Amino acid sequence: MQVNQIELLISAVAPAQYPKNQLPEIAMAGRSNVGKSSVINRLVQRKGFARTSSQPGKTQTLNFYQINQDLNLVDVPGYGYAKVSKKQREQFGKICEAYFQERATLKGVILLVDGRHDPSEDDQLMYDFIRYYDRPILVVATKMDKVTRNHQAGSLQRIRKVLQVPKSDLVLPSSALANTGYEDIWRWTEQRIAK
Template identity: 50%
Template sequence: MKITQAEFMISAVRPDQYPVDALPEIALAGRSNVGKSSLINKLMMRKNLARTSSQPGKTQQLNYYRVNDMIYLVDFPGYGYAKVSKKQREQFGQMIETYLRTREPLKLQLLVIDVRHAPSTDDKLMYDWLKHFGIPTCIVCTKADKVPRSKWEKHIKLIKTELGAEPSDPVVLFSSETGGGREELWNIIMEAIAQEEETV
């Protein structure tokens, strides 16, 4: 995928703040510090468009990035961070549930998981939520460069088993350092958009 244009558009917390141009949306969910911002930057081939932070819980809204005037990448707040207050966590939950339940342009959800670790309880809840709402899902296992190639399969199998992943859900091993998995993930994204268009 050749990126000719990529820009941050808006942070939204309510449906009336979402963009109204009806471009397809690809959303990203994952625990704090799983590497969502680095993943977005690598997908868009931009160094600092999505702000990466060593401070978990930094993203507190739905951040919209427009790519090639063709699609939006929508970054959710990271979940599972202890220092975020209970009230904030509830607000994040409501904001994300509202988006998932009502957002028609959403074509694919990327569930981002660190390949080095088994899915957390929050990861499992998010996956179950996505299945409950019938949202097409792709599991993206980040930080592949931190695990020896010989152990990739073992780690991916553990993640799929722990999530109870459906066989039809694609799994992509991704490295923001090397760019490994970037083209594969773009192909899955474009296929999800094309499939949706065919059914319309």
């Protein structure tokens, strides 16, 4: 997709604050430091648009970006950072539950996992959580430039196995460093928002 216009509509914590523009929506989730900001910046072809999290686990808001007149892209707060308090963890759960449960315009969720490792327990929980709410999911493995070429297929296969991704669903590789994978992510996104 050609991104001509992008705007941060709101950083929301509660449903009453969600944008009312009725555009189809795609959410993006992943643990802190997985490379979510880098993926967003690559997707929207802007440097430094989504801020890379200097304090992982601190930003507990859903950031709604409007792209052209086409869609909202929602940046879900990063999870899995060891040093967050119990209260922050609970707040994260509440924010996500409210959003995934009731957002009628949400057409799909992109879940980012680190391509170098097996998905963490938190990744598995998040995957199951999104599935529970019956949302279509695209799993994207990040930092694939760090995985040698002959290990890449195996890495994607392991992610698929640990998360128990159905055969019909995609697991895509990406690298912000090499700027690869984003056309495929856009292709999936465009298919989702057309439905």
